[in-house]
Amino acid sequence: MIRRGVTLVSGVLLILTGLVVLPLPIPVGLLMIILGVSLIVPAIPALGRFLTRMRRRYPVTSRKLNRISTKLPGFIRRVIRDTDPDV
DSSP: OOHHHHHHHHHHHHHHHHHTTTSSSSSHHHHHHHHHHHHTTTOHHHHHHHHHHHHHHHHHHHHHHHGGGGGGHHHHHHHHHOTTOOO
16 A cells, blocks of 8 residues: 555656656656656556557557567556557
8 A cells, every 4th residue: 555655656756747847858858757657557547548548549659659668668568568459
């Protein structure tokens, strides 16, 4: 229970910090948002369903995510695989 709370808080903080840093020319904000979402998705199943619907709506982005997933860390790869609408 405590681990889930810490995961949620750290994910939300990463997303909020990423939104603040997003306008910078270096894409650090985008990476922080991706990390934050990948931390929150296992804890909130509704967010996983939402991401699956979004990936179904935007298939080009979904294919790009599948293509780059081999270069990402394991927990992000797992989220991309779990939210893949084609599986």
